[in-house]
Amino acid sequence: GxxxxxxxxxxxxxxxxxxxxxxxxxxxxxxxFPWYKQELGKRPQxxxxxxxxxxxxKDQRIAVTLNKTAKHFSLHITETxxxxxxxxxxxxxxxxxxxxxLTFGKGTHLIIQP
Amino acid sequence: DVKVTQSSRYLVKRTGEKVFLECVQDMDHExxxxxxxxxxxxxxxxxxxYDVKMKEKGDIPEGxxxxxxxxxRFSLILESASTNQTSMYLCASSxxxxxxxxxxxxxxxxxxxxxx
Numbered sequence: 001g002x003x004x005x006x007x008x009x010x011x012x013x014x015x016x017x018x019x020x021x022x023x024x025x026x027x028x029x030x031x032x033f034p035w036y037k038q039e040l041g042k043r044p045q046x047x048x049x050x051x052x053x054x055x056x057x058k059d060q061r062i063a064v065t066l067n068k069t070a071k072h073f074s075l076h077i078t079e080t081x082x083x084x085x086x087x088x089x090x091x092x093x094x095x096x097x098x099x100x101x102l103t104f105g106k107g108t109h110l111i112i113q114p
Numbered sequence: 115d116v117k118v119t120q121s122s123r124y125l126v127k128r129t130g131e132k133v134f135l136e137c138v139q140d141m142d143h144e145x146x147x148x149x150x151x152x153x154x155x156x157x158x159x160x161x162x163x164y165d166v167k168m169k170e171k172g173d174i175p176e177g178x179x180x181x182x183x184x185x186x187r188f189s190l191i192l193e194s195a196s197t198n199q200t201s202m203y204l205c206a207s208s209x210x211x212x213x214x215x216x217x218x219x220x221x222x223x224x225x226x227x228x229x230x
Contacts, residue, residue, distance in 0.1 A: 001173070009154075032217055043204065043221040044157070051217075089156060095210060095217035101147050101172055102219065106156035 002027040004092050006105025014113050019080055021108045023090035024072040032095035033066060033073045034102070038087045047088075048075070051095070077110075085112045117141070120205050120222040127229050133192040135225050137205030144209070146188035147172075148180065151202040151224070160203075163188055195229045202226050 003026040013019045025033075031052035036044035050057045050064045050073065057064050061080075066073040073092075077084055087109050093102040121136040139146065145164050149157040149172075159172030163182040177199060181189045188207075192199055205222040 006156075034219065036221075043223045045221075046219065049218075091157075101159040101162045102157075103159070103173075104149075104157040106154060 002030055002092055002103040004090060004103045004105045006090050006108060008108060009106065010109045010111070012111040012113055013080055015080055015082060017080055019075075019077045019084070019110055021075045021088055021090070021110070022072060023074070023092075023105050024070075025092040025103075026071065027092070028068075028071065029094055030092040030103075032093050032102075033064070034091050035062075035064060035075050036089045036091065036104075038089065038107075040086075044089060080110075080112050082112050082114065085110060118205055118207055118220050118222040120203075120225050122225050123223065125225060125227045127192075127195050127227065129196060129229055131192075131195050131229075133195050133227065133229075135190040135192075135203055135205075135227070137188045137190070137222055138186050139188075139207040139220070140186065141207070141209065141220075142185065143207040144185075145207060146182065147206045147208070148178075148188065148190045149204045149206065150174070151204055157204060160190065192227075195227075197229050200227060200229045 006023045034049035037047045038044045061078045063076040087107045089107050090105040091102040118139045127133050147162040148160045151157050161180040163169045179191045203225045208219045210217045
């Protein structure tokens with residue numbers, strides 16, 4: 001089955017700096033790579049996702065890059081703000097219509113230092 | 115917006131009790147999932163279902179079973195609760211639009227189960 005590794009487990013950055021979180025996956029059949037943000041006590045919320053036919057996707061301060069050959073994808077947050085503090089999860093799965101479920105990384109606790 | 119509702123936010127149960135966690139979604143999604151979330155382990159898939167009365171084991175099904183009698187409802191059952199099942203349980207549903215190809219997942223708010 002799929003295996004997703006996520007690094008780092010904790011990331012502390014100064015407000016205004018950029019943050020990068022990296023994930024690798026093992027199953028070449030995976031074609032859907034979402035990122036979730038989970039604030040304390042709340043459900044994971046999708047912040048951005050990318051399909052395998054795209055190498056990069058951007059939404060304001062958030063971008064995701066995908067390297068299918070190397071089987072890794074990354075989340076980039078620029079101009080970080082205090083409200084970016086949360087736990088971020090990457091995931092990999094197949095969106096071909098079946099319900100195989102997503103495989104999640106173990107999470108990155110992002111801390112924005114004022 | 116899709117709504118995925120989990121019936122209980124917090125539950126405390128005794129060891130050996132049979133526990134039911136309920137999840138309901140309101141958007142006619144085919145696929146539903148149960149995950150458990152533990153610190154340092156991320157979200158791990160327990161069971162999923164792609165249709166009524168259909169179920170598949172995920173990565174950690176031991177000690178759990180599920181029921182999908184109606185499309186909108188997916189129940190997780192702990193046959194005999196144990197302390198190592200103390201965790202946050204998250205339900206999710208997913209959709210795939212045949213027209214747009216758009217795919218997405220929506221999570222419930224979670225049920226924090228404590229087994230004493």
